[in-house]
Amino acid sequence: MVYASGVLTLTVAAAALVATAAESANSGAADRTPIPPALQALSRETGMQIVGPTLPAPPGMKGWAAFKGQQPLAFYSTDDGKYVIVGTMIDARANDLTKSALEKAVGSQLSGGIWKQLERxxxxxxxxxxxxxxxxxxxxxxxxxxxxxxxxxxxxxxxxxxxxxxxxxxxxxxxxxxxxxxxxxxxxxxxxxxxxxxxxxxxxxxxxxxxxxxxxxxxxxxxxxxxxxxxxxxxxxxxxxxxxxxxxxxxxxxxxxxxxxxxxxxxxxxxxxxxxxxx
Missing domain, CATH: 3.40.30.10 (Glutaredoxin)
Structure with a gap:
C-alpha cells in the first residue's frame, strides 16, 4: 500500500486477481453483501451515500462505490468487514481499475440526486x-x-x-x-x-x-x-x-x-x- 495525496491507494500485483474480483462484484450475491460497520458509521456522520459493492477488487476484499455531494468515492473492505480503505485500485500495469467502474456505478444516482436538488x-x-x-x-x-x-x-x-x-x-x-x-x-x-x-x-x-x-x-x-x-x-x-x-x-x-x-x-x-x- 502506498500513501499518496492524502488517499490510501491499493496496488495489486496481478491483474488476474482483479478480474476474479470483478466477476464477484457483478454477481447478484455481491449486491446483498452487508455494508461494513465502518462504512455505515461514515455514512451517518458525513451524509455519504453508499451505492453498493460494485467495484473490482482482489480476493479477500470488496470494492464499494459511494458518493457525497457530487464527489464519487471508492472504498475497499476486507471480507470480514473489519477494515476499510479509501482509494484507487491499480493493477500490475499501473492501470486505474477504479475510475470507470466508479463513474458507472454512481453516475446515474449522482446525476439524479443533484439534479433534483437543483430543481428544488x-x-x-x-x-x-x-x-x-x-x-x-x-x-x-x-x-x-x-x-x-x-x-x-x-x-x-x-x-x-x-x-x-x-x-x-x-x-x-x-x-x-x-x-x-x-x-x-x-x-x-x-x-x-x-x-x-x-x-x-x-x-x-x-x-x-x-x-x-x-x-x-x-x-x-x-x-x-x-x-x-x-x-x-x-x-x-x-x-x-x-x-x-x-x-x-x-x-x-x-x-x-x-x-x-x-x-x-x-x-x-x-x-x-x-x-x-x-x-
Whole structure:
C-alpha cells in the first residue's frame, strides 16, 4: 500500500486477481453483501451515500462505490468487514481499475440526486419554459463573470431551445446579499433579473477578462430590510452551493447527451456549445 495525496491507494500485483474480483462484484450475491460497520458509521456522520459493492477488487476484499455531494468515492473492505480503505485500485500495469467502474456505478444516482436538488432550489428563469435543454447557474449579482456569461448565452436563450435557471446567491461583495434578496423578492423576478444583468453586462461589455470592473455599486439596489421568507430562500441556495463544494460563481450544471450531470466552474466561454447545444 502506498500513501499518496492524502488517499490510501491499493496496488495489486496481478491483474488476474482483479478480474476474479470483478466477476464477484457483478454477481447478484455481491449486491446483498452487508455494508461494513465502518462504512455505515461514515455514512451517518458525513451524509455519504453508499451505492453498493460494485467495484473490482482482489480476493479477500470488496470494492464499494459511494458518493457525497457530487464527489464519487471508492472504498475497499476486507471480507470480514473489519477494515476499510479509501482509494484507487491499480493493477500490475499501473492501470486505474477504479475510475470507470466508479463513474458507472454512481453516475446515474449522482446525476439524479443533484439534479433534483437543483430543481428544488430558488431560481429565476431566463428563457422558454418549454425548452428541452435546462442549464442551472449559481450566480451572484455582483459577479462580472456571471454577467458576462448571461450576455454570451443570450443567443441560445432567444432561440427558445434553452432555459437558464439562475440560482441566486450573495457571496462576493458587501452588497451581494442585499442585491440577491432584492432579485428574489421583486414583484417580477424575471424582469428584475433581466434588467439587472443587462446593466451589469454593459459595464464590462468592452473589457477583456483580465480587466473587468467591479459591479458592487451598479445594478439593482440592495434590499435594506429582508423578510424571513426571502432570507430563507437565499440561505437555502447558499447552503446547496456549499454542499456541492462550490466556492465561486458562476457554477454551471447541465446534463450531457447520456443524461449524466456535468458541471463547470467559471464561465465556459470556450465550450458554450457543449453546455447549451447548437444555436
Amino acid at each position: 432550489s430558488h431560481w429565476i428563469a431566463d428563457g422558454n419554459p418549454a425548452a428541452r435543454r435546462i442549464v442551472y447557474v449559481f450566480t451572484d449579482p455582483n459577479c462580472p463573470y456571471c454577467s458576462r456569461l448571461w450576455g454570451d448565452v443570450q443567443p441560445w436563450v432567444k432561440t427558445g431551445k434553452v432555459q437558464v435557471r439562475n440560482i441566486i446567491v450573495g457571496i462576493l461583495t458587501p452588497t451581494s446579499y442585499g442585491k440577491a434578496a432584492a432579485l428574489l423578492a421583486a414583484p417580477d423576478p424575471q424582469k428584475a433579473f433581466q434588467d439587472h444583468e443587462a446593466t451589469q453586462y454593459s459595464v464590462n461589455a468592452n473589457n477583456g477578462p483580465g480587466h473587468l470592473k467591479s459591479l458592487d455599486s451598479t445594478g439593482i439596489a440592495p434590499l435594506a430590510a429582508i423578510d424571513a421568507a426571502t432570507k430563507r430562500k437565499l440561505d437555502e441556495n447558499m447552503q446547496l452551493m456549499s454542499s456541492l463544494g462550490v466556492e465561486a460563481t458562476p457554477a454551471v450544471y447541465w446534463k450531457d447527451p447520456n443524461g449524466l450531470l456535468q458541471s463547470s466552474l467559471g464561465e465556459p466561454s470556450s465550450n458554450l456549445s457543449a453546455v447549451f447545444g447548437p444555436r
